[in-house]
Amino acid sequence: MSRDTRRNDFTRRDFLATAAKGAGALGLVVFGGGFAFVSANTVKSRTGETIGPFEYDPTKHEYLYLIDVSKCIGCGSCVRACERENDVPRHYFRTLVERYHVSRHGRVYADSPNGGRDGFDAKDIDADITKSFFVPKLCNHCTNTPCAQLCPVGASFVSPEGLVLVDEERCIGCSYCVQACPYGSRFIHPVTHTASKCTLCCHRLSKGLTTACVQNCPTGARRLGDSKAVGDEVVEIIATSNVRLLKPELHTEPKCYYVNCSQEVR
Amino acid sequence: MEHTKHIWRISLLLLLVLIGAVLGRHFLIPDSFGKAGFYRYDALVELMGKEPVHGAPDSCADCHDEKALAKAAGLHRSVQCEVCHDVLSSHIRDDDKYADMAINRSYKLCAYCHQKLVARPAAMVQVDIAEHLELAPGDAIPAEACLECHDSENIHAP
Numbered sequence: 001m002s003r004d005t006r007r008n009d010f011t012r013r014d015f016l017a018t019a020a021k022g023a024g025a026l027g028l029v030v031f032g033g034g035f036a037f038v039s040a041n042t043v044k045s046r047t048g049e050t051i052g053p054f055e056y057d058p059t060k061h062e063y064l065y066l067i068d069v070s071k072c073i074g075c076g077s078c079v080r081a082c083e084r085e086n087d088v089p090r091h092y093f094r095t096l097v098e099r100y101h102v103s104r105h106g107r108v109y110a111d112s113p114n115g116g117r118d119g120f121d122a123k124d125i126d127a128d129i130t131k132s133f134f135v136p137k138l139c140n141h142c143t144n145t146p147c148a149q150l151c152p153v154g155a156s157f158v159s160p161e162g163l164v165l166v167d168e169e170r171c172i173g174c175s176y177c178v179q180a181c182p183y184g185s186r187f188i189h190p191v192t193h194t195a196s197k198c199t200l201c202c203h204r205l206s207k208g209l210t211t212a213c214v215q216n217c218p219t220g221a222r223r224l225g226d227s228k229a230v231g232d233e234v235v236e237i238i239a240t241s242n243v244r245l246l247k248p249e250l251h252t253e254p255k256c257y258y259v260n261c262s263q264e265v266r
Numbered sequence: 267m268e269h270t271k272h273i274w275r276i277s278l279l280l281l282l283v284l285i286g287a288v289l290g291r292h293f294l295i296p297d298s299f300g301k302a303g304f305y306r307y308d309a310l311v312e313l314m315g316k317e318p319v320h321g322a323p324d325s326c327a328d329c330h331d332e333k334a335l336a337k338a339a340g341l342h343r344s345v346q347c348e349v350c351h352d353v354l355s356s357h358i359r360d361d362d363k364y365a366d367m368a369i370n371r372s373y374k375l376c377a378y379c380h381q382k383l384v385a386r387p388a389a390m391v392q393v394d395i396a397e398h399l400e401l402a403p404g405d406a407i408p409a410e411a412c413l414e415c416h417d418s419e420n421i422h423a424p
Contacts, residue, residue, distance in 0.1 A: 056314070058314075073386050074385060077346075077379075084320070084352075085353070086319075101384070101385065118374075119374065121381075129384065132385040133385055133387075134386070154305045156305075157303060157304065157309075157310075158303070159310055167309035169306070170296075199313060202314050203316035203318060206315075207318060212319070212320050215320060218346070220344070
């Protein structure tokens with residue numbers, strides 16, 4: 001083989017392939033610019049200034065939710081309040097109340113007729129029921145979200161105060177997030193055809209109000225805390241009592257804590 | 267020097283791709299995208315800016331102070347007015363009454379909280395409604411059954 005032919009080994013095809021790789025790398029730099037400063041919990045802009053649209057500063061809060069199962073009377077006031085506050089379509093729920101009947105042999109009978117919105121009727125179960133209770137459920141606003149992570153268009157996101165929210169304008173309704181949520185907290189809105197979920201009433205929080213469900217709970221079974229507030233009662237209860245999370249084995253790090261909650265609840 | 271033509275061509279192609287990428291990025295990515303994370307920051311502003319529908323916990327007291335005071339002294343102190351009636355924004359606009367507030371007189375309202383159920387904590391005051399009304403078995407519950415004996419005063423401050 002002569003030197004000449006060896007030089008010609010670098011064919012036009014090789015050249016194009018190398019060029020394409022180079023262009024790809026360049027493209028990554030161009031497009032990657034958007035990714036470089038991603039950090040879910042900062043509201044520092046690119047130029048370093050802190051952005052807060054309201055007097056309310058989202059970086060100064062981190063909300064926690066506490067549910068005392070022993071206090072829930074299953075009245076469904078929270079479900080009705082949520083529906084009115086957030087204009088939730090009928091037969092869809094951003095929060096709901098489940099009823100559990102557990103037999104002596106550990107069989108679980110769970111029901112939630114219409115999410116508890118219309119209250120509960122007595123239920124006859126042909127078994128030796130040894131414990132029974134109501135469990136309110138809502139989005140756990142996970143720290144390690146399975147849902148927001150996989151949104152292909154950046155419509156699901158985690159706000160600076162740790163709320164998992166949906167940008168309706170960007171959402172393409174692919175429902176990946178609906179399937180990814182291990183707690184079933186999301187649904188596709190029948191009218192807008194976008195993902196919809198509990199916002200923890202962030203429009204109320206930003207104005208110094210509490211959520212509709214917490215405010216309308218007659219027994220204090222639902223409570224809202226703020227781990228960045230000084231001397232917060234809910235934070236104290238979480239720190240000092242026997243609380244549990246739902247599906248902790250998934251390491252989603254939920255922000256909803258349950259007290260007096262039997263292990264049948266998942 | 268016969269290959270310079272290829273180099274120019276490919277450079278031009280690359281330049282076009284680059285311009286396309288920059289333009290595409292400019293038009294496809296919304297303004298506030300990436301301000302605080304991999305999302306449109308304006309979406310957060312929009313969500314946070316929505317008007318509340320329920321009022322603050324004591325918002326009815328501004329105009330119905332008698333009722334509010336009576337309620338605060340009774341056992342329904344922990345029950346929000348809006349649970350039994352309707353939301354503040356259905357009644358008040360710009361600090362003035364613009365529509366009637368709903369009044370729920372159905373026994374179902376009371377039943378949400380007071381119907382006897384096994385799952386309900388024993389500490390909650392419960393009645394077996396059929397028994398409490400002394401209905402014959404199979405009788406339907408009259409729609410406004412509870413108001414016959416539990417009048418407005420009693421309901422607001424039992």
